[in-house]
Amino acid sequence: MASYFRGTLWMIFILSMLPLLTCDMSCNSSCLCNSNGVVKCDGYIITDIPKELPRHTYTLLLNDTNMNIINEQSLSDRELLLRFSLTHSHLHTIHPLAFHVAPQLKSVKLSFNDLSTLPARVFSPLTALEEIYLDGNKLETLAPDMFEGLEGLLVLDLTRNKLTNPASDIFDGLTNLTILNLGRNYIKKLSPTTFHSLTKLRLLRIYNNELEELEEGIFDTLVNLEELNLHQNQIKSLPTQVFWSLENLKNLTLSSNQLQALPQKTFYNMPKLSKLTIYKNPLLSLPDELMGHMPDITEFYLFSTNLVTVPGNVFANMSGLLLLNLHLNDKLKELPLDLFCCLPNLQKLSLRNNNIELLQPKIFSSLTTLRILLLNDNKLKNLPEDIFENLTGIVAIDLRNNNLMTLPGDIFLSNTHLKDLTLSENPWDCTCGIRDIARWIRYNEQVVLDRDNVECHSPVYQLLRRVGSLSDEDFNYCNAKTFKTSFATQTNLPEPTQTLHVTSTSPPVASTTFDPTTLAAVLHTESTTQPDETHPTSLPFHDILVLEHGPEYVHHSHHKGWVYVWFLPSNTALIGVFMFGYILLLATGFLLILAAIFGMYRLSVSMDKLKTECAQTEE
Template structure:
């Protein structure tokens, strides 16, 4: 008997995997990564017959409300686990214990109100963790500490009201953090210490009234920051001069003034969005030394068009291509509703 070529053996093994695929699922092998997709199947429990060497397991959009701690004990090669859009209310502490190769975990859009302290302890290779759209109101300082390789953490759309200074202490690889759409009233000064790789930080749609001056200090890789849809009345000192910051979104707050400290320092800002605040003027030099600026939005502020706004009016007139909206004068009555860039120079002749 002639020996079976190696390529034929590989094909036979692949076919065996596909034949073993549970009825409610679709099994594929793109780029030699065994993937089992059981999404949108109305599943109440894990399907029987999942291949032991599955590497990507997609169980999203089902009706799973509980998983026994032995659910994944045979799937030690699993790299990505999709459990989003189910009805999970709690998770056993040892559920992920066998998954030491896991790099991506999707748990968003469930009903999780609590996570056991050691739930992520075995996941030393985890890089992406999505926990948004759950019911988390708090978590322990130890929850994320076993995840030194974590790069993306999404906690948006939960019920967080406060955070400990040590919440993210050991996440030195973290590049993307979202805490948006929670109920945060304040942030402790040391919350982001040690996050040396952080480049994207989303804090929009909370109830923040104050940001500590030191909150973003040392985050030299931070390039994208949104604090929009809060109740901030002033910015932390030096935020417009934050080293490396390129995109800053501050719309829909209650900002009345912008601090002028450090105006001589150069910036790398490309986008500044100040729409929908309570600004009446901006101090001279606000956008000085910002050669990379490409987009600025200022509409929806009650601009007081008197002598104090002359710097801003002149700067806007010289840089019309950067203005992506039409900031209007609120007062005095003589220029009410008039675009700042349309005010003639003669108007300031008495200044």
């Protein structure tokens, strides 16, 4: 009986509350309403704020509508509304009293509309306002008292407008503002007092404008600023101590400006800086004293400049640096020996696309934590044997597109963690000097990612052959050290047109070491005449025959205990003439064959015609 009574009471309560719940949960057909008080409305049929919305709507988001005007009563009867957003709707007019009916609003977002002007003090009734987003409009000017009375404002976004010269006191009174975004406008000049009241500002973005200079003292009161974006302007010079008051700054971007020089001690008194960019400036030089103590910096970008070199101590105060991009400086030819002395934590170093021809031995010896090293697209002709000696943790090295002809065979000996090595687009010289590195490539094919494109560029007979395909047998001629012979004078050398005869004889008493040029003269033979075993100028060799320098080796053959060796002359022009003659001979032969075939065809046709005529005559 008691349970039945309780069930009846619950049924009466639910039925009595049903009209209220139905009224409160009403939602316009163009909107989506959820139980948390968020309402989203989309569609071109919306011309004003819908009236059929839940009473407990706290956030109203209108997007892509046909609402061009916020009139005097658009926001009426919305006592609980805290966040209002009208975006991508071609809004062009706001009534001066539009926000008087909703003084409780904390956030107003009017992004990507067609607003070109705003009524003076239009936001002033919103004393609780914390955020204003006006980005993506067509605002050219702002009334000096536009933000009067908004002491509680935290975020102001004016990005992507057409602002040129904001009034010097436009932000006065915004003492609690933490984020100010003025990026992507047409601002040419800012007064030194523009930001003087923004003592709590943490983020200031003035990027992508037309600023040509920064006034002295413009940032002096921004003691809490953590990020300052000044990139993509036209700044040509900096006041000496313009950043000195920013002791809490963590991120500074000065890239893509017109700076040709920087003052002494420009980046002093910023111990918390973690990211600095000054790339894409036509910098001609850097002062010896540029960087102050920056133990927390992890990223530094210095590329696309006109620098020829950099001071040896430029990174000395950056012990926490993890990423250093010093690339795309097409005039940077040399690096000081101690440039990377004080970067014990560096993990990635990019020196690609510079004009570096030479690297000092052990220039990277202090970078014991380095994992990625990019040296591609430079003018490096050779590398010291110990250049990578201390890089025990290195994982990737890029040496593509340099002028390397060979490398020491044990240059990567200590790089036990190396997994990604690229060596292509270098003019590798596949003579004796490349033997050791060729062997290393052969045994470490899985490390050389572009091994199929690491090709010989010289000598001619090795052209386009893969360096990794060279075997030890290809370098057998490199092993001879001394040629022992019993001949007395150089007059006993065979004539250049004779075939070289090599026999196995007993070791002579005397031994003579040959100059490579003399040896080349001896071995420059092209005749195919039969050997004369009694010729007085025959030259005996012992051990292994080696040509370190001289003409290119073509072929050798054995016949009756003799070795016949042929060489091509080193004169590339002469080789070209031979090749042209050979091709011309082939082409002539081919034409003659075609002419013979055509002649046979014509003869066959004539014979058939003659037979036909004879047959007709007989009939």
